[in-house]
Amino acid sequence: MCQMQRGECSCGHQSRRYILQGLSQNAHKKLRFLPGIVYIDEGGAVGQSVEERQRTVAELQAVFKATGFPFHMVPLEEVLDLPSSVVVMAPSPSEPPASAYKAAVDHFIQSDSSGCLTPQYQEQTLLPEVQESRTQVLQQLIGSAKTLTARQDLLNTLRQHLLVHTARTKGYSKLMLGDNCTRLAVKLLTSLSLGRGAQLAQDTGFSDSRYGDIILVRPMRDYSAKEIAYYNYMFNVTSVFIPSLDTKTTDKASIQRLTESFVTKLQADFPSTVSTIYRTSEKLQTACRSSCTADHPDRCLLCMCALDTAVENASAFQATLTSEQLSQSKSLGATRTEIPRQIRAPVEQCCSSGGGEDCGRAETGGDCCSSAKEPETIDLKSLLCYSCQLTIKDMASVEHLPQYILSEAQKRQRRYQMREEISEFLLDDGDEGD
């Protein structure tokens, strides 16, 4: 499934040409697949009017129809309805035996792989009507972050969740993103500035398997923005321009914007800048830690990467925490900063959210949450990696977060509490006999 990159929307189209070349039976390639196209309409978050969104969508539909691939137009407002399974890592599909490969390729060639759209399919992929109230909820959510940096980060997270969910429900196993070399170089430096150093390999590498069953790939990462722009111009590839959150903002409006400006300016004088950054990113790998399991507590709730916050005392992260605590204890009214990070869960949410999962407290003889007079508060911070913590800290209130995030947070919190309570009775892997 190819994602249309906002900004210069022809990137996805560019990769479509390569897909067509690769799929043609004359090419002696090993890779054969059925692509689809997905477009996430973010007009509601960016502040576009309904007419503008519909106009953009109509333009894009014409472009997509011309490709002949099945396409899906999804408004970002649908992120409010996602199931909490989106932020849970799914097991990766088992590898089929090698002998099945030849049979699969033969079957593929025999079936109609040119991807003709049936009229019935076309009906289903039209953009559904978006209610005004949902757009407002989305705008409230994005608006609750004070800085543009946090807003862009939040938007990226939500968009990625929605993409993964769409890929899962429509039956695709891989998601192709349209990040080009220049964008990835900017993203690398931005990630470092945002505190995402531990997740660099996954954020900028060719393939990203943090979701387990859906692999995110970046096939365009070898091509610079200039090459793609020239290619599109020379070969008359249609492009549609879509404004994003930082369109027409000043250079210092957000960290992402500033980094982009820095890299492009440096590139003008030193043409090897982007490729040097890119080559450096290729050398990054994720070290698999000894406690590398698929357990929920080890993954960040928002970005699904391994948590980087469980480190020993002499680390840079601990130093950051210590200086934060010291500066807070000196300022008056420090308790106000604690409040946004805890949320009050609605009482009726508790036992029904897990779909049959028992509230942990009932088993230990305490009161069931749903009968408690005081609603639960959840400390989101412990469930997030460092940079997602910074994003959440920037939000005025986490109540605006979509329900799937909040309910998954509650579930993990309860699991963690339950584990704490019975930890004495658990056998560690290291215990032998005794």
Add this chain to the structure above:
Amino acid sequence: MAAPIAIHLEFGGGAELLFNGVKEHHVTLPSQSEPWDVKQLLVWIQRNLLKERPELFVQGDSVRPGILVLINDADWELMGELDYQLQDQDNIVFISTLHGG
């Protein structure tokens, strides 16, 4: 005295946002004693066509880094960049590759 020259300008990749969304412009540059070059063209564009936020298009003497310039379908670096002398019926394209317009 150089005669007035007709130039075809195109803006893409988001740069058209700064020109009221109009992508194609047919303009005629007035006659002047010296031949027109790209540097003077940029000044002319800033004065006559650019509707808002000049700093997002022009930086100092040249275009903002990240905006590609094509002169008659060739990269302007091959044609002399700012010193290229414009000729009648030339086609100049400005494509923005930046995220922020």
